[in-house]
Amino acid sequence: YRPDGSQLTYQYCYASEGGCGLNLSDLAAGTYKVVAQAPYGGSGTMSFNAVLSEDLVATLTPGAAFDLVLERRGQNARLSFAAQAGQTVVFNASQQRTTPSGRSVYYTVYRPGGAVVQQGLTADGTTLNLADLPVTGQYLIYVDPLYGESLSARVLLAPGAVHQVEPGAQPSAVATQVAGQNAYFSFTAAQGAKRADFERELMYLHKLYE
Secondary structure (H helix, E strand, O other): OOOOOOOOOOOOOEHHHOEOOOOOOOOOOOOOOOOOOOOOOOOOOOOOOOOOOOOEEEEOOOOOOEEEEEOOOOOOEEEEEEEOOOOOEEEEEEEEEEEOOOOOEEEEEEOOOOOEEEEEEEOOOEEEEEOOOOOOEEEEEEEEEOOOOEEEEEEEEEEOEEEEOOOOOOOOOOOOOOOOOOEEEEOOOOOOOOHHHHHHHHHHHHHHOO
16 A cells, blocks of 8 residues: 555465565655455465565676576566667576476566567566667666566577678578577668569578578
């Protein structure tokens, strides 16, 4: 509950999931209250641990791996990076481990202004291909273990694999840096160019890099 007594948020919590978490962002100053209501339809008592944690905040440097560690239950991470409009990057999370083990984690990318660009939910790691980012500014990757689990993972922000190809030109070397990363190609076509000509060139590229 907010300082004025109005409800801010709520969350169902199940013992079978080992706990739960409430994500509280952009709070106004004041004293907040949390009420843990007894289970529905039961006469039993409750027993649990309650923790309040601040989000881990870090800035990602393109090409440099970052070892993400959320030691406290219920803790999340806010990872930021700067990008230009039209830029293509890839975000990868690997070596993911949770306690309890095998649990899922949300990775959500927000653009400047707060709109969601892309989201992934994974129990073992993920790759988010962020092509043609819409605006220049600071982007946020919000890392949220599903039921408030502790987490460790290696995360990497890497440049996108973007290439310009020309019909009849020499092959361009293409290499991705992480599993699941896409490669992007563009070409310029003259007025009246035949589709079949470009299909032959693209088929050649496909066979070359298989």
